[in-house]
Amino acid sequence: MIDFFSVWSLIRASGFLAYFFMTLSLAFGLLNSLSIMKKKKAVLLIYHQTSSWFGLLTIVFHMTLIWKDTYVPYSLTELFIPFFAKNAPFLSAFGTIAFYLFLLVIGTSDFFITKLGRERWKKIHMAVIPAWVMMVVHGLAIGTDSSKSWALSIYAAGIILIIVLVLFRFVDSLLLRQSSQANKNNKSKI
Template sequence: MHKISGWTGMLTVVFHAVLLLMDQYVPYQIREIFIPFLAKNDPVFSALGTISYYLFLLTLATSDFFIKTLGRALWKRIHFLVIPAWILMILHGILIGTDSAQPWAASVYGGGIILVMILMAFSVSREPQ
């Protein structure tokens, strides 16, 4: 389930980037999506999403393709980059999202934050002392 959720998240990010390329309301060029701070539309808030993507990609790639090569200790340190990636993604969505002021969006962000916090607390409580 953990691996599937990671790949589903990555596919969602790729879908988001493709939609931005096709968007007529706030058009983006491919370099604006993949190079942080280059976007004409809110360059800092756009960059939060781009940096989040790269951290997430690094986490996913090392987990699926390089875990044995890296060794468990280094892999685990890299894997924890998903936390700042998630924080940057949340900030990106709240600060630049065109629907962020809508009640449903606040519910999605709030529900996601609560769910992740509960799962993190559960994970930490299961760690051997």
Template structure:
């Protein structure tokens, strides 16, 4: 079996789809971990890992999409990749993938080029779109990906979902605790 038989477009589509999901999952995880007070000493490292994995994910998803354009078995048109729910093959799940891509692209674009122009409050609101984008990636990959029936791939998705949810819940609990610390307590004076 030659190398070109092993790495045909169908294999590359799956490979780069999984790689993009892995990198985006790492980016989301490192981004949240960077907000933890207990990891303050590692904040710069976590931020760099967050950015690097986001860009690696974007490069992998672009190759994933390119392979879809040139695949001979189930080729996509460019419009099917860029406009949600227009794909001839599984339009709903393909559309979810397109929306996830567009949301992620908007987050990366505004983070790297427009954060000062937009201002921090608006930038934060746009940056939160990474969570529905990531969830869209989960749905797209788990239900449209042909490898999801493979137990290793299935458990890869399940374990990554578990990790992101645990980090997210921990971050939410930390944020709630931080808000409680900064909320002045009211003294109750009772009259006798």
């Protein structure tokens, strides 16, 4: 029987939990950007921010456990400098880079948004997409449970959710642009 509270089990569980929270945060952020959600923006923003902080803290917990693991130990250098890990250097780097990108996005959103200005902040905020993709690749490729059907189902559900919401966001922005253009054309005729 596997010891549920072993470091190894907690590393795996924290990886999936981080994926869950960051996927949830991205989903709430995408929902918040849809024009039909105007009345729910405040609530969605709270969910978006809360799940992102839980995700970031879970990633830090995941990294701490990996550092303390005795089976496949990582040094602090291997954890914090991309491509320095002895175990799967490229795939480990994806996890490290994703962590830094999430940290950048969350940090600038909660502490520096007014200093950066909305346009610069928005450009930085888009780094969450490659961060999330790198996290998915990291988990799928280096995770010990990734080949199991239950794990693949968890990843697939999150990936499908995000793809659908990105498509909704794309269509929503196209419709808003067309509506705005039609309003400009109507005003110019008057």
